[in-house]
Amino acid sequence: MSIEAVEFFYLSMPRVEDIGDGSQDALVVRVSADGVEGWGECEASPLVSIAAFVTPMSHGACKPVRDVVLGKPIDSAADIAAIQAAVEMECMDLLQAAHTFSGIEMALWDLLGRKRNAPVYELLGYTRAFPKLPYASQLFGDTPQETLAGCRRARDSGYRAVKCGWGPFGRGTLEQDRDHLQAAREGIGADGTLLVDAGQIFREDVDAAARRIRYLEEVGTVWFEEPFLGGAYGAYAALAAKSGKVRLAGGEASHNFHMAQQLIDYGKVGFIQIDCGRIGGIGPAKRAADYAAAHGVTYVNHTFTSHLALCASLQPFAGLESHRICEYPFAPKSVAWEMSETHLSPDGNGMVNLPQAPGLGITMSASGMRKYMVPVEIAAHGKVLYRSPTL
Amino acid sequence: MSIEAVEFFYLSMPRVEDIGDGSQDALVVRVSADGVEGWGECEASPLVSIAAFVTPMSHGACKPVRDVVLGKPIDSAADIAAIQAAVEMECMDLLQAAHTFSGIEMALWDLLGRKRNAPVYELLGYTRAFPKLPYASQLFGDTPQETLAGCRRARDSGYRAVKCGWGPFGRGTLEQDRDHLQAAREGIGADGTLLVDAGQIFREDVDAAARRIRYLEEVGTVWFEEPFLGGAYGAYAALAAKSGKVRLAGGEASHNFHMAQQLIDYGKVGFIQIDCGRIGGIGPAKRAADYAAAHGVTYVNHTFTSHLALCASLQPFAGLESHRICEYPFAPKSVAWEMSETHLSPDGNGMVNLPQAPGLGITMSASGMRKYMVPVEIAAHGKVLYRSPTL
Numbered sequence: 001m002s003i004e005a006v007e008f009f010y011l012s013m014p015r016v017e018d019i020g021d022g023s024q025d026a027l028v029v030r031v032s033a034d035g036v037e038g039w040g041e042c043e044a045s046p047l048v049s050i051a052a053f054v055t056p057m058s059h060g061a062c063k064p065v066r067d068v069v070l071g072k073p074i075d076s077a078a079d080i081a082a083i084q085a086a087v088e089m090e091c092m093d094l095l096q097a098a099h100t101f102s103g104i105e106m107a108l109w110d111l112l113g114r115k116r117n118a119p120v121y122e123l124l125g126y127t128r129a130f131p132k133l134p135y136a137s138q139l140f141g142d143t144p145q146e147t148l149a150g151c152r153r154a155r156d157s158g159y160r161a162v163k164c165g166w167g168p169f170g171r172g173t174l175e176q177d178r179d180h181l182q183a184a185r186e187g188i189g190a191d192g193t194l195l196v197d198a199g200q201i202f203r204e205d206v207d208a209a210a211r212r213i214r215y216l217e218e219v220g221t222v223w224f225e226e227p228f229l230g231g232a233y234g235a236y237a238a239l240a241a242k243s244g245k246v247r248l249a250g251g252e253a254s255h256n257f258h259m260a261q262q263l264i265d266y267g268k269v270g271f272i273q274i275d276c277g278r279i280g281g282i283g284p285a286k287r288a289a290d291y292a293a294a295h296g297v298t299y300v301n302h303t304f305t306s307h308l309a310l311c312a313s314l315q316p317f318a319g320l321e322s323h324r325i326c327e328y329p330f331a332p333k334s335v336a337w338e339m340s341e342t343h344l345s346p347d348g349n350g351m352v353n354l355p356q357a358p359g360l361g362i363t364m365s366a367s368g369m370r371k372y373m374v375p376v377e378i379a380a381h382g383k384v385l386y387r388s389p390t391l
Numbered sequence: 392m393s394i395e396a397v398e399f400f401y402l403s404m405p406r407v408e409d410i411g412d413g414s415q416d417a418l419v420v421r422v423s424a425d426g427v428e429g430w431g432e433c434e435a436s437p438l439v440s441i442a443a444f445v446t447p448m449s450h451g452a453c454k455p456v457r458d459v460v461l462g463k464p465i466d467s468a469a470d471i472a473a474i475q476a477a478v479e480m481e482c483m484d485l486l487q488a489a490h491t492f493s494g495i496e497m498a499l500w501d502l503l504g505r506k507r508n509a510p511v512y513e514l515l516g517y518t519r520a521f522p523k524l525p526y527a528s529q530l531f532g533d534t535p536q537e538t539l540a541g542c543r544r545a546r547d548s549g550y551r552a553v554k555c556g557w558g559p560f561g562r563g564t565l566e567q568d569r570d571h572l573q574a575a576r577e578g579i580g581a582d583g584t585l586l587v588d589a590g591q592i593f594r595e596d597v598d599a600a601a602r603r604i605r606y607l608e609e610v611g612t613v614w615f616e617e618p619f620l621g622g623a624y625g626a627y628a629a630l631a632a633k634s635g636k637v638r639l640a641g642g643e644a645s646h647n648f649h650m651a652q653q654l655i656d657y658g659k660v661g662f663i664q665i666d667c668g669r670i671g672g673i674g675p676a677k678r679a680a681d682y683a684a685a686h687g688v689t690y691v692n693h694t695f696t697s698h699l700a701l702c703a704s705l706q707p708f709a710g711l712e713s714h715r716i717c718e719y720p721f722a723p724k725s726v727a728w729e730m731s732e733t734h735l736s737p738d739g740n741g742m743v744n745l746p747q748a749p750g751l752g753i754t755m756s757a758s759g760m761r762k763y764m765v766p767v768e769i770a771a772h773g774k775v776l777y778r779s780p781t782l
Contacts, residue, residue: 018451025449044449045485051442058416058435060409094436095646096487231649255486258622266657377770
């Protein structure tokens with residue numbers, strides 16, 4: 001079969017707030033081939049990723065993603081890899097192409113799994129999907145009291161792992177950060193897994209980040225995420241040498257396999273966090289998981305949107321039993337929840353399990369999506385290049 | 392003064408061909424503040440870079456570039472750096488933002504130079520701009536005879552340095568590549584500077600690239616450019632260890648300073664090639680030039696479009712006398728030529744000199760641009776987010 005159609009559904013909350021909550025909009029992709037459908041999701045900035053699909057060609061190595069994808073054969077995992085490699089070469093100078101293709105690639109795996117009646121993790125070579133321990137991802141509160149309350153709420157909801165990030169962290173004094181960290185620990189309890197996300201706040205300032213290590217260690221922080229700009233591997237490595245029991249985490253911005261590899265090789269992270277909606281899809285993410293496992297680094301998904309994205313992002317490390325923690329959209333906005341009928345709720349042990357269903361195993365909700373659709377139109381030279389499909 | 396307006400002019404040849412010629416379209420940017428104008432150019436895929444300027448916010452770290460730039464103060468080089476840093480943080484998850492901002496950043500330098508009545512290279516701290524030896528950049532011919540003819544033509548036009556790239560190179564047999572290389576050397580003459588660009592054809596295959604080294608050495612190739620995927624630093628380093636007198640070159644895809652730094656540190660290139668229309672503009676490029684100079688690596692501009700882009704791309708290493716080679720759009724399409732009145736033609740010694748004029752020193756041509764304008768309209772929820780301005 002060959003790829004007959006790729007359609008984008010841009011969904012958004014009516015009002016997007018200026019906060020670090022990635023679940024406020026979504027770009028859902030539907031791919032069709034020979035009567036089978038597959039679904040995926042691009043992360044982030046839906047309008048720009050749509051534009052990368054339809055933009056006029058600039059030159060031979062700067063084509064719209066559409067030109068490289070439509071009509072291609074899709075009968076095997078090797079076909080998906082071939083399309084991915086073609087996008088890398090033919091969209092070489094189109095920066096956004098990696099994000100656009102990521103959602104398409106997910107949808108291709110979903111489609112192939114449905115066609116073959118097999119879950120995606122089996123197509124990736126895993127014989128089973130191990131349960132993952134979800135962490136509730138939330139922002140630091142404006143005050144330590146708010147941080148405490150947020151962490152208590154997560155614990156009371158059954159989460160044994162919590163990540164606090166962004167907000168005031170790194171923006172005030174060292175003592176304020178210490179107070180937030182102690183509040184977080186108090187909120188999740190002595191036996192909870194605590195993760196901290198600095199949101200790149202220290203840019204390249206190793207000393208400023210290093211001054212927080214003592215307090216991170218005091219409260220038993222498992223990982224310290226994105227202290228620096230994504231590409232500042234030198235800063236990462238310098239901090240890793242000083243971070244004691246606290247291991248560094250990063251990699252969510254990787255838009256190809258090599259960026260993940262580099263953060264492992266040169267940045268010396270202990271956890272590599274991959275967003276399947278950015279790295280080029282499930283295939284490059286699986287390669288990153290294999291590389292991490294071979295180099296003593298733990299793979300973790302980065303997912304701050306829907307359960308479709310969550311399900312796709314769990315596939316690459318589904319079969320790696322010891323890579324146990326997963327990011328879980330703890331309190332997503334309604335758009336991210338209502339767009340699918342299937343959700344991956346924690347089981348009685350508080351663990352997340354992948355669906356034992358073909359493809360990604362997610363049933364989308366047409367009515368849920370319709371509520372949040374943002375119709376888009378892009379025209380050049382008076383000719384419509386893109387108009388949102390109806391659903 | 393503060394940034395009052397940012398306007399985009401999408402220019403294109405009526406027909407864009409599926410060849411490796413980057414001069415077939417252009418995205419020109421005009422920034423206005425306090426009655427002064429500055430001009431810059433984004434590289435590449437104009438429609439997508441425009442979309443990144445106007446796209447609705449996805450979340451706090453995924454804003455449209457517009458929201459971070461408009462209204463900001465612009466009175467000093469430090470102001471430009473502050474805006475660049477803000478774009479990095481507030482457009483963190485918007486991949487295309489780096490390309491969009493690159494053209495804006497160039498325009499800000501141009502504007503500041505015009506306001507201060509100083510060339511941009513002086514604002515960067517250089518006391519003078521040294522002449523650069525331009526190389527004529529062209530595609531390998533379909534046959535060695537065509538490669539020979541193309542190189543002869545370049546030599547006969549006065550070029551003492553020629554780069555051949557893409558086309559059949561690396562796609563056929565080793566002997567075919569050898570024949571093309573020998574033809575290129577014959578065409579440019581014994582004393583010409585020969586550069587070779589593989590256009591990432593070997594992806595990550597070090598052995599395939601290494602088999603060409605002998606023939607590259609035989610014809611006295613100065614650099615071997617982009618043998619691999621941009622992020623395959625391990626492959627770069629492995630080949631660098633085997634490449635003898637031929638030094639590796641790469642870096643054109645760098646969309647921030649760190650990617651350039653990494654290719655130097657980990658990829659072991661001898662030449663770092665920076666496109667100011669991608670790396671975030673002149674400021675990050677200057678930082679890359681400083682880093683290269685401090686690490687024994689030669690900085691070179693990457694420019695395959697207009698003389699506006701060329702002029703911007705020469706500023707970051709204008710004052711580095713020993714970094715002597717520059718990429719020069721040898722035979723650009725008419726759109727890239729006609730959009731400006733000023734051109735940087737080689738002098739009597741065949742060298743390229745920067746204008747001794749305020750800012751970038753380029754006078755744009757309204758009539759030249761009008762001939763190639765692609766009107767664009769982007770709408771969401773029935774509301775027009777962007778409509779091309781007239782000129």
